[in-house]
Amino acid sequence: MYSGFLATPPTTATYDYLFYWYLFFGTAASVVVISLLVFFMVKYRSRGDGGPEIVHKTEGWKVVLVTVLISISILSAAEYQTFASFGNIEIPNDPNAVHIGVQAFQWGWTFTYPDGKTLLNNLTVPADRTVILNISSKDVFHSFGISMLAVKEDAIPGKVNQLWFLVPDPGVYKNAIRCFELCGVGHAFMVADLTVVSQSAWDTWMGS
């Protein structure tokens, strides 16, 4: 999905695999089905006179059965792939994880770090460590998303939702974070930066 990383973050990798899986079968299915439609439409077009014998029966359980069987097999395989990717949305039980609070408000994000520090519109995380965000909202329904990591969770007043990710290498990603639920006139500008720092830089920063 986003190739600006040195090493692909795990959530992105899982997402990419799953997305391309769906894309492959989805494209294949639509190409096959649409071609069938076009093929029959052309093959059986009316040619003035004559043409092949017209059928008069309406039943077609054979085709129905085949359709159902093929659909069930592709769709179960898809669902299997999805379930196999649930690691993306299950919060890992990692004692070494960094917990950061996220509070959405009209219109911005406040990030609260383990040492109590807060930053506005800047999510700073250590590289190569599991980050768990505890997301809530001060006022209305927002949605916290980082597209390049394929993570997103709603920010709902009175409720805390969690998401996790891990970025292997340091880097600064401007406007990587966006709000994905209409939250008023400032919605379009509700962005934040993602800063990934090395473990040592993180430790220093936490200590300061």
Add this chain to the structure above:
Amino acid sequence: MTDTWLKRWLYTTNHKDVGILYFFTSLYFGFVGAILALLMRAQLAAPGSNLLSAAYYNQALTMHGLIMIFWFLSPVALGLANYFVPLQIGAKDLAFPRINAMSYWIYLAGGILAVLSFFVPGGTANAGWTTYQPLATLALGTGPTLAYLGMVLLAASVTLGSVNFMVSIIWLRATGMTLSRLPMFTWFMLFTIIAMLFAFPTLIAAFVLASTDRILGTVFFTSTSIQPSILWDNLFWFFGHPEVYIVLLPGFGIIANILPAFTGRPLAAKNAILISTGLVVIPLSFGVWMHHMFLTGIPVSLQGAFSIATIAISIPFDVITLSFIESLVRGRVKFATPMLFALGGVILFIIGGITGVFLSSPVLDRAFRGSYFVVAHFHYVMVGAAIFGIIAGIYYWLPRMTGRMYNEKLGKWHFAISFIGFNVLYFPMNLLSDMPRRIFTYPNQGDWATLNAMASVGAFIFSGAQILLAANLLYTWFRGPIAPANPWGSPDLEWTSHVEGIAPIAESGAAPPTGGWIGQLSGPPQGHETQSRGGAVGHYGHLSSRPIQISIGALVFLIGAAFYPSISGVAGLVVGAGAVVYAFWGWAKDDIEGKFVVPPEDVGDRWPFASVPKLKLGIWVFLSSEVVLFGSFLGAYIFIRAASAQWPAAGSIHEIPLGTFNTLVLVTSGLTMFLALQSIRKGDRRGLLTWMGVTFVLGAVFMGVKVSEWFNLGGSGFVLADPAMSLASSAYYIIVGLHGAHVTAGLLVMAYLMKKTSMGTYTKDSHEAIENFGLYWAFVDIVWCFVFPLFYLL
């Protein structure tokens, strides 16, 4: 433009006239929605543009969504259904013509509220068509209130309409029109109506709660202690998912209906299509709503379950799509305009449906939710499949409505440009899954600018193409060559008749116009021809001024409500309520005086409801939607109770002994109503009058106690203004009040029935109205049996 012309269109109850009213009104709203869309697309054509401010963009966005779905897409289908379902089943009209007219006028009144809302200071609703809370409620002002009240009216109109269609399709089929012969469009309208019947009451509940928050100061969606966002999500999406099929199925019904006319062979796997839609899609559609809530923090296991349910619902659609394609095989495909739109619709549905499978995966949804990918998906389905299907229907039936042929060449151009424009408009959005939707502007980032520019160009191509549709409509109407009686050689009843005993439409004259609107626009109204068996009954017998009066009353009342508590608001409430009461009184009076009589329907095919009278069936259907309505309110209440950390203890607010007494009173009134029924079943009119009198008194006592309770509660501080009591009192006053309103309506009907009884109307063999009222009253009793323990004892 004579007096009679106006009178005809304002007072008509004829299904064709009402259909035409629906048709043109919905096209008007479609035009409004399209203008709003073009404003948005103009704003988004380039990054950082300043054409629309964020505030205006959000309003355009919200009203575009609401208007397109609720005032354009469903109503245009209902318009065609109004016109053609009775013709397809060989009925003289819908089951309840006056209620049908009322549905239309209420729909229009709702639309007027929605349009008015743009013009009040502060503008209209701006929280998206999904109206997420608490954003929507925190946006103060009269504009959003008007729009939301418009939604309540719209939903009420749809509920009435669905009762009407349901009874008509079940009960008014001509002899020989067995279910196995029912045309596909009628079948699909039946499925649509069933989904509407159970989905829209939840929408009513949601918007009533949202509106009382705005008007009366209840705190359903502003209270911070109960996660109102989640309450709204559940209410809205329980409605919202069935709604996507509600907008889709009429288009599919049209495609299924017209394919055979252009392939020369029967629809393939017709029964499989019916089973897929009726027995799989419709029931399942009420069980997948949480796929809209994957990100709200629901447990992963629940996400998995809803993902499976969602993917399962795509299987019947595979069956339908493949059967449509199989319907081409060994046929002779003719590419007339309706067929092009039908096939185009199927192709676009395939693309939209497959992107839907992507969205069913909670893992992938982490990328797509709230992004342009979703916008692409639902436009492919709603505009691509549904609207292309409906346009196919418009071309297909235009000759039937106008008696004239459309221009084929223009139609083909219309299709070609629409199809290309559509894909230029929406395909790029599939690639914009990292761009949030509902943003009024965006930075020049990645490929956003290119893709958005493309979409905007496509928007103007696609919308421009619709001018060709308008041109073709006008051309057909005024200039089109006279159409043959059955230009498509269709076997369906609206074109001809293969059912024994039903006269073909062409019978009335060699050279049609076969009686559409065209022949009647000038000159005084003539009796409509009818296609039903037996002698033609002119429908001009039943004009009624009541439906429009009721709707005007409702409009004034709700405008008043939106401006409450200002003086003009109160005045509006009083005048509007007065007008509604006056109109209903007039409605009853018309009945008593025999001024409005619908010719009785002949015996037809009514399986499986042959032994149920028409009105009773209507009451059953209506009450089943009422069950959903109360279920939604009580469900909301239970949600609130479960989410609240504190709640006033049982007995501390509501006096349990008094409540118990009142419960006994109401239950007793149920018994006395039963005795009243028993009396008239034996032919004992005095017994009926006596027992009904007792029922009335008991009902009045119940209401009296209620009113005194409310006075005491208000005096003792159980008020919205007290933060400790605000949630409990919001729920109590609104939900118990709703039940009280039902009891009061029952009392009014009882008064009317007693008057008719004393006039000697009811006899042993003819007392349907009493039976029906008995059902209603039993329902009101039963609801109380849920309300009482929930509010008093727990």
